[in-house]
Structures are given as C-alpha cells and as structure tokens.
Amino acid sequence: MSKKPSYCFIINCASNAFRAEAFFRNKESELKARFPGTSCIYISKDDSITEIARQKAEEHTHIIACGGDGTVNRVANGLVGSNCILGVIPLGSGNDFAQSIGLDHVFDRNVEALSREEITRVDVVSSDWGYFLNTFGIGVDGLTNYYASKSGFKSGFLRYFMGGLKALIKSKPLRTKISISGQTNDIEQEVWMVAVANGKSEGGKYQISPSSINSDGKVELIVVKSVTRVRLIYEFLKLSFGFSFNKQMVDEYSFTDSVSISTEHVLKAHADGEQVPENDHHTFKVLPGALKVITA
The missing domain is CATH 3.40.50.10330 (Probable inorganic polyphosphate/atp-NAD kinase; domain 1)
Incomplete structure (x- = not known):
C-alpha cells in the first residue's frame, strides 16, 4: 500500500x-x-x-x-x-538547479508546480565528500566561488562578477590529469579551470555547459585551455552577458560512469556553489536517475 x-x-x-x-x-x-x-x-x-x-x-x-x-x-x-x-x-541569488527544472523566482508559480507534481528522475554525481546536482569547479571557477562567498554585495550577479574578476587576476594556469572510465589514455594538460557539469549554468547566468542535461545519464567535463589571461577575461565578460565559451578555448568531454581529476597542488573548489574541502585529487561517479524531483 x-x-x-x-x-x-x-x-x-x-x-x-x-x-x-x-x-x-x-x-x-x-x-x-x-x-x-x-x-x-x-x-x-x-x-x-x-x-x-x-x-x-x-x-x-x-x-x-x-x-x-x-x-x-x-x-x-x-x-x-x-x-x-x-x-x-x-x-x-543563482538558483541554477531550479532553473534547470523549469522554475523561476515567482512563488505562486513554483507552488503550482508542486501541486501538479510532474516528476523527473534526475542524475546525481557522487564525490569523495558527498553528492551534487549541478556543477563542480576547480581552478578559476573554484576561486571565483570562494571570493563571491566572501563578498559583501547583496546582488548575486555582482558577487559572482566581482569574485570572477578577482579570481582572474590572482589565478594561474595549473597542470591537470583527467582519467575517464573506459578511456585508455589520460588527459594531461595545462588549464585555467575544470568544471564537472550536470547542469548548464552556474552563478545564475553563466552558461558554462550549454549541452548538459541533468536527466540524460551522462555528465560533461568542461576544460578551459591555458589561453592568455586577456583572452580569459574577455570570455568571462561574454559569459557575464549570457554568452557561452568560445568552442576554440575549451575541450569538452563526457562520462557515464566515473572520472578522476588530479592537480599539481591543492585548490579551492565548489560544488553547487558551496565550497568543498581543498584537495589535489577528486573522484566522481554518475548515479543515473538517483533522485526523484518535481519539475515545472
């Protein structure tokens, strides 16, 4: 029963x-x-x-x-x-996961969605320190989130924008090794950031992975190459106005099982906009349809 x-x-x-x-x-x-x-x-x-x-x-x-x-x-x-x-x-201030399931900032419409109870099974990503639903980021991405979390701005956009500018000035490219399950060769390169993306956006409007869908059983890896700092700042400004990364400056991979990311030293990182323990190695596993969610 x-x-x-x-x-x-x-x-x-x-x-x-x-x-x-x-x-x-x-x-x-x-x-x-x-x-x-x-x-x-x-x-x-x-x-x-x-x-x-x-x-x-x-x-x-x-x-x-x-x-x-x-x-x-x-x-x-x-x-x-x-x-x-x-x-x-x-x-x-961001509500990226809510956006991904069709919700907005209007309370009455969101309550209506609860009443209709249209349920989707959403993928979850497990890690060494817990689960996340939307994105994980290290490098410039992790540092941006850290500075944004310490900001005194009330506006979510200003917190993330000013945090991003500070991170772009203070960050340096880093050596990474990425091991994707099922692939023979590891990916070793110098990058500005790596994002594990189960959702399209973070920070409310920054479309870092437009192809991501959180119910398709796969998760994307967005790797920002070691381009010049000036080019990176230009791309960040574009992201701030709703554009996505130029495809020439990122490598995109996907995985349906697991992936590990190693860096040359410990780095600040975030998951779903929350700072997670600093480390030089992270392992992730896709849990397809692990959570039942009411969508709009």
Whole structure:
C-alpha cells in the first residue's frame, strides 16, 4: 500500500537576504491548506540541513528545499538513497538547479508546480565528500566561488562578477590529469579551470555547459585551455552577458560512469556553489536517475 503524501518544507532562514523566515511564516496556513500533512522546518546557521532532511525523509513523502542552490544541495544529500521526492522553492541569488527544472523566482508559480507534481528522475554525481546536482569547479571557477562567498554585495550577479574578476587576476594556469572510465589514455594538460557539469549554468547566468542535461545519464567535463589571461577575461565578460565559451578555448568531454581529476597542488573548489574541502585529487561517479524531483 502506498504511503499517504505528506510534505516537509525546509526553509533556510538566511535565504532571500534573511527574509525567508518571515515570508514563509506568513505562507504557512496557505501551504498547510494546499498540501496534506505539511510541516515547516526553519533552519538556523548551526543546523545540519542534510541531517534534518535525512530524518524528515523517514516521516514525509516529499521534502521541499526552500533556499538557494546550496540549500538544495544539502537537502539532496539527505535524500539520495531514499524514496522521498524532492521539491524546490528557489530563494537564492543563482538558483541554477531550479532553473534547470523549469522554475523561476515567482512563488505562486513554483507552488503550482508542486501541486501538479510532474516528476523527473534526475542524475546525481557522487564525490569523495558527498553528492551534487549541478556543477563542480576547480581552478578559476573554484576561486571565483570562494571570493563571491566572501563578498559583501547583496546582488548575486555582482558577487559572482566581482569574485570572477578577482579570481582572474590572482589565478594561474595549473597542470591537470583527467582519467575517464573506459578511456585508455589520460588527459594531461595545462588549464585555467575544470568544471564537472550536470547542469548548464552556474552563478545564475553563466552558461558554462550549454549541452548538459541533468536527466540524460551522462555528465560533461568542461576544460578551459591555458589561453592568455586577456583572452580569459574577455570570455568571462561574454559569459557575464549570457554568452557561452568560445568552442576554440575549451575541450569538452563526457562520462557515464566515473572520472578522476588530479592537480599539481591543492585548490579551492565548489560544488553547487558551496565550497568543498581543498584537495589535489577528486573522484566522481554518475548515479543515473538517483533522485526523484518535481519539475515545472
């Protein structure tokens, strides 16, 4: 016998410039009337979103991540391996995963999508430190995210843009070795950055991997070659206005099983916009259709 639907909304109170809690408390009665068995969990900075999501997945059939990409990532980390369905109410500055499943910034439309419950099985990428849904980046990409996370700008675009400019000035090309399962020869070259892309964009509008689809069972590797710094800055400015990389300055690969990336020294890195432990070696594995997600 199927379990009766019930919903748990996990709200990151820091989202939407710390306005998320007040907004959702005003919406609680509406949500509880619309969705059966609704509970709302308000997350403070010291709470483990992943652990709370894991616990609530034992009580509810649907867990709704209310926040930005980092919130979605941490909720997803608590749901992988369960039969629970993930929903998203995007409240962050980038909302790249939400965009990839057809959601926008309009609350009522996103609630309508939850009501329709069109479910897609989305691929998940596992790593040495957990799972991610959208992108992982090292090199300029990882450093850009680090500087953006430390920025005082309220605008998500300005945080990422200014963080990118700072990273472009301070970064240096790095030696990498990439080993893709099923391929005999490793890829060894000097690069500016490597992105593992299950989704098309990061930072809200930076289309780093336009060919990526998060439900096709494969993940792309975007390798930015060691071009001149001036050329790299020019390409970053293009990305900032919605254009994608010039194909001549990137190598693109894909994998359906696993890949490992080694660098000459430890580097800052991000996954779904969250900084992850610095390392000089990362291993990734594709988990096709590992998460059931409500899409628009």
